[in-house]
Amino acid sequence: MNQNDLPEIDYARCDRCELCITSCPEDALMMTDQGPTFKLPHSCTYCLACENACPTAAIRAPLTVTWKSD
């Protein structure tokens, strides 16, 4: 897994409310001076809870859609 597989965090929009951190069921995020950061990136299941919790739309978790080939 690389950084592209994680939700994107826009630190300019982030107001450091920590709702993303408390909403993460895997406890994958932590607050740093810069803002929330994935302390355990491999624990992130891309469940979208952090994006749903963010009140300033600072977290963006894009989805790609394809047909499953057999």
Added chain:
Amino acid sequence: MATNPNDIEKNKRLAALQPTTKKELALRSFTTQLTAGETLIVEGMPAEYGYFLLSGSVRVLRMNREGRVQVLARLGPGAPINFISLISKQKRNQSSVEAIQKSRFLVLSTSDFDDLRMHYPDFSACFLEIFADRMSRMTDLAAGLSLYTVRARLARFLMALADQSVQGDWTQDEIAAHIGTVRDVVGRLLREFEADGLIKRNRQQIFLLDREGLIRLSEDDS
């Protein structure tokens, strides 16, 4: 610096303008560039400029009554931005716009926009078409909202994404804005689709498994 005429020619609507109008537009406008996450305009601030998105993509945001930021739309190359705010009586930006990825814009000031509208009928007609198209899209959305369930609209949109008739990576918020619902409903329906065996999620990937089932669902008007 004036806009490069090539940038005007690449925009389908602007390319159809008369040569003299295009020349005047190129002289009066300029281009600017934003990187991902940078803000183009802020909701509520005086509307000073209108834009055409030349490349990249942006999201349109507005603060709701609870103070949460909501995505209203996602726009791609060619999209006109903020011209309704320039015409409106309040002359305030009606929403915020920020770049999703590196994006370039043609920029036109309010006074130049007004001058061009007044003195170049084809420019004015171009904007009538833009507003008519927007009205038509809103009518389609209203029809979709009244004729089809949100499940049907989401099924249609997922198939359009997979068939690449709609481009790009979309967030739940952006999908919700596009099909006329809210993020929580999109999230719940994706979970239901997965439980019903219609789709499978693997991190950011959504795989569509059952074409016939999705087509049946997309025609659901109950």
